[in-house]
Amino acid sequence: MSEIKVMTPEQLQKALDENKDLKIIDVREDEEVAQGMIPTATHIPLGRIPEAADSLNPEEEYVMVCRSGKRSMNASEYLKSKGIHNVNNLKGGMLDWKGEVVL
Numbered sequence: 001m002s003e004i005k006v007m008t009p010e011q012l013q014k015a016l017d018e019n020k021d022l023k024i025i026d027v028r029e030d031e032e033v034a035q036g037m038i039p040t041a042t043h044i045p046l047g048r049i050p051e052a053a054d055s056l057n058p059e060e061e062y063v064m065v066c067r068s069g070k071r072s073m074n075a076s077e078y079l080k081s082k083g084i085h086n087v088n089n090l091k092g093g094m095l096d097w098k099g100e101v102v103l
Contacts, residue, residue: 004076007063007088013099015063016040022061027075028094032067036094036101041065049075053082061086069093 007015015022016039024041026033033043044052046066056062062084064072069092076087090097 005088006091008091009097022063024063026065027071028066036103039100039102046071046075049078056084058084063088063090065090066093068095
């Protein structure tokens with residue numbers, strides 16, 4: 001499988017500060033998301049990614065987020081296999097995210 005791009009928390013924060021057109025998808029479970037999400041993120045639990053993939057626009061840029069970066073990497077690889085090629089994985093996930101969170 002082709003390599004997934006990795007985005008650092010600092011790169012994501014810069015992209016948000018610049019209002020860059022990207023979609024953040026948080027693949028954590030409900031109880032994890034209840035502790036806070038990155039502003040503008042959409043919550044799609046990892047188990048629902050296969051059914052949600054068809055509704056995602058392959059022309060958009062996506063950043064996948066989880067707690068540590070492992071589940072979001074799995075989601076990134078799945079989306080890439082479905083033809084969504086502009087996918088980034090947030091390095092270190094929410095454990096490394098220092099920016100704003102919304103409840």
